[in-house]
Amino acid sequence: MMKKKYILRFSPEIVKKPLVSDLVRKFDVSVNILNADISSGRAGMLVVELEGTEEALERSVEDLLNDGVKCSPHVKALVFRQEECVACGSCTAVCFSGALQMNPESWELEFDQDSCIVCGLCVEACPLRLFTITREMES
Amino acid sequence: MSTRKTVEQINEKIKKGEAVVVTAEEISKMAMSMSPSEIVDTVDIVTTATFGPMCSSGAFVNFGHYSPPIRMEEITLNDVPVSGGLAAVDTYIGATSESHFDHQYGGAHVIEDLIAGKDIKIKARAKGTDCYPNKEVETIINKDSVNEFYLYNPRNAYQNYGVAVNTKHKTIYTYMGTLLPNIGNATYSTSGELSPLLNDPSFRTIGIGTRIFLGGTQGYVSWYGTQFNTMKPKNDFGIPTSNAGTIAVIGDAKEMSTEYIKAAYFEKYGVSIFIGIGIPIPILDEDIAKACMIRNEQIETQIIDYSEPDKPSLGVANYEQLRSGSIEINGKKVKTAPMSSLMKARKIAAELKSWIDRGEFYITQPVELFPKESTVKNLKQR
Numbered sequence: 452m453m454k455k456k457y458i459l460r461f462s463p464e465i466v467k468k469p470l471v472s473d474l475v476r477k478f479d480v481s482v483n484i485l486n487a488d489i490s491s492g493r494a495g496m497l498v499v500e501l502e503g504t505e506e507a508l509e510r511s512v513e514d515l516l517n518d519g520v521k522c523s524p525h526v527k528a529l530v531f532r533q534e535e536c537v538a539c540g541s542c543t544a545v546c547f548s549g550a551l552q553m554n555p556e557s558w559e560l561e562f563d564q565d566s567c568i569v570c571g572l573c574v575e576a577c578p579l580r581l582f583t584i585t586r587e588m589e590s
Numbered sequence: 591m592s593t594r595k596t597v598e599q600i601n602e603k604i605k606k607g608e609a610v611v612v613t614a615e616e617i618s619k620m621a622m623s624m625s626p627s628e629i630v631d632t633v634d635i636v637t638t639a640t641f642g643p644m645c646s647s648g649a650f651v652n653f654g655h656y657s658p659p660i661r662m663e664e665i666t667l668n669d670v671p672v673s674g675g676l677a678a679v680d681t682y683i684g685a686t687s688e689s690h691f692d693h694q695y696g697g698a699h700v701i702e703d704l705i706a707g708k709d710i711k712i713k714a715r716a717k718g719t720d721c722y723p724n725k726e727v728e729t730i731i732n733k734d735s736v737n738e739f740y741l742y743n744p745r746n747a748y749q750n751y752g753v754a755v756n757t758k759h760k761t762i763y764t765y766m767g768t769l770l771p772n773i774g775n776a777t778y779s780t781s782g783e784l785s786p787l788l789n790d791p792s793f794r795t796i797g798i799g800t801r802i803f804l805g806g807t808q809g810y811v812s813w814y815g816t817q818f819n820t821m822k823p824k825n826d827f828g829i830p831t832s833n834a835g836t837i838a839v840i841g842d843a844k845e846m847s848t849e850y851i852k853a854a855y856f857e858k859y860g861v862s863i864f865i866g867i868g869i870p871i872p873i874l875d876e877d878i879a880k881a882c883m884i885r886n887e888q889i890e891t892q893i894i895d896y897s898e899p900d901k902p903s904l905g906v907a908n909y910e911q912l913r914s915g916s917i918e919i920n921g922k923k924v925k926t927a928p929m930s931s932l933m934k935a936r937k938i939a940a941e942l943k944s945w946i947d948r949g950e951f952y953i954t955q956p957v958e959l960f961p962k963e964s965t966v967k968n969l970k971q972r
């Protein structure tokens with residue numbers, strides 16, 4: 452079993468198709484929606500994490516492409532210069548994925564890269580500018 | 591009646607290594623099982639601390655004279671404009687002054703870089719006079735090349751501060767951080783029961799001349815801070831429920847550490863600076879003890895709508911609620927986040943305690959107490 456993050460982009464016509472449930476049913480992959488941006492009459496965007504066997508993931512991607520969904524690996528990643536963090540907490544005000552949280556005992560900042568959906572809100576929220584988003588790193 | 595102690599007696603104990611020092615968080619815990627009188631009997635000093643962004647900060651520098659001499663009128667340090675109207679080679683670096691070329695770099699960064707020992711580019715211009723003929727200087731300075739370099743912050747360590755929220759439909763960017771639309775989050779500052787001026791709400795022991803921890807070294811309270819306000823409503827525990835008292839502080843920046851002085855940039859707001867301050871409170875009598883025994887749930891503060899120009903209050907929250915991760919506003923659960931570092935504040939309170947324990951830091955009696963009554967005026971169009 453493996454996990455991979457993908458960005459799915461699709462045209463308005465596809466929005467009504469049961470894409471997600473199809474993947475679950477056909478290939479036994481579990482789909483975790485990390486971020487969604489679907490506005491009516493416009494193209495939609497979904498960031499998903501697929502979990503399944505390597506083969507199942509490959510077949511899922513093929514299937515999505517056949518359905519007219521543009522499917523690209525989500526290679527954006529958040530880079531955090533944690534050693535410089537002063538634990539002010541400003542970034543936790545905008546992080547709703549649970550990736551950035553204050554430890555309620557030590558009040559140090561805890562960063563959980565796996566929960567990060569790379570929404571980018573913390574980049575501007577950190578007064579020390581410790582976050583950057585990169586495309587080079589495979590997430 | 592419990593014993594009254596004097597500052598001299600406590601200093602005598604510090605000298606002998608016998609003074610009992612606890613942090614303001616520790617005393618708040620002790621308060622659950624001890625009376626004020628018992629606290630006076632057991633504890634000599636309570637250390638309080640805060641580490642948060644404090645915009646009204648800056649530093650004086652004397653560069654030394656140049657040959658041929660110049661009476662500097664326009665000065666930049668790393669392209670950040672600094673005060674030019676201060677004799678020939680003195681300046682004041684305002685923390686929030688921004689570079690001509692990079693709005694995310696400002697006076698705060700110059701101060702931090704100087705403390706870190708880095709070289710800074712100075713450019714100065716003047717009209718030229720008979721005794722100061724030079725019209726232009728461009729050279730490099732650092733903290734070892736200049737004569738004096740001391741922090742002088744006109745308004746620090748606010749006694750309480752409102753919680754910030756945004757009721758409008760668009761995100762706003764403030765010095766209280768990124769405030770998400772429709773009360774999407776709530777941010778708060780101050781270190782609660784550890785915060786200096788919340789432990790001495792009526793300024794019985796903190797006054798002009800009080801020796802403090804400032805930026806990693808010994809500093810002093812030099813005056814009451816600007817916008818000093820004694821008229822804010824207080825709750826049942828004597829705590830003003832919004833921003834009230836402030837202090838002006840001074841200290842030798844050459845001795846400070848970038849661990850406790852950190853430049854900051856708030857998105858779409860500008861440059862600010864994190865300042866670490868620790869203040870010892872001598873437990874001289876029961877009233878002072880009682881004030882230090884204050885607990886987070888007793889410290890209330892207003893919830894302020896930052897999206898309205900006159901910043902109306904939407905209610906109150908206490909620090910226990912704020913620290914729990916969410917508060918309720920208009921029946922809705924709202925995520926809370928701090929803006930000042932409790933982790934650093936704790937470090938400062940512990941560090942100050944260890945200085946006193948080692949006999950390196952003696953407490954002071956204020957030379958003068960702060961005004962008993964003071965209000966804040968606004969700037970009016972005339």
Ligand code: SF4
Nearest residue numbers: 546567568570571573
């Ligand atoms: S990018 Fe930042 S704010 Fe967004 S989920 Fe990741 S850590 Fe949280």
Ligand code: SF4
Nearest residue numbers: 536537539540542577
């Ligand atoms: S905002 Fe920046 S400095 Fe503050 S806790 Fe988050 S990462 Fe650390």
